[in-house]
Amino acid sequence: GAVVSQHPSRVICKSGTSVKIECRSLDFQATTMFWYRQFPKQSLMLMATSNEGSKATYEQGVEKDKFLINHASLTLSTLTVTSAHPEDSSFYICSASDGYGYTFGSGTRLTVV
């Protein structure tokens, strides 16, 4: 079946630093990648949608300069949290689609101290 590898699974960073999260589709071409954020005991909140080679489309209220998304190839998309602050601590999860189904990464738990 389709597999999406997401790294790192956990990261702790200092306030003010940047963190990059990678999602790779291992056995299919991900024409579209979705990035979600999930707070404890809450649902997944879509942050942005990216298509390979195009600029990401951000959901209302999501700061595009803070959450940089790059989807340079059909198998790799990255989310960079810039100048992270404690309120950015959360669970981030990607989902890749080839136009038919959706395959989720295993998620990244970010803690900003």
Add this chain to the structure above:
Amino acid sequence: AQKITQTQPGMFVQEKEAVTLDCTYDTSDQSYGLFWYKQPSSGEMIFLIYQGSYDEQNATEGRYSLNFQKARKSANLVISASQLGDSAMYFCAMRGGIQGAQKLVFGQGTRLTINP
């Protein structure tokens, strides 16, 4: 706009019993897709079952079945013969259109606990 509503924050069921998790949706689209995902404590999202709006038969996948009532706009998940490993968060989600990489809209989720 699309909306998914899951009204059961938590469900407690005895092992081996069947359980129904409720999901209602609202959309103005004629064609759409409905998904159910399981999220264990590890955080991964596990795809369980899919129902297209034009599918006449209710979807089934092993112990999972989807009770699709289009007129009522409901898509309840039925888990038969529950197991301890079924304890997890369950999310209902909708996609506008029956294909294409459109975004998924998720419900609030239901935490299912299976008691031995």
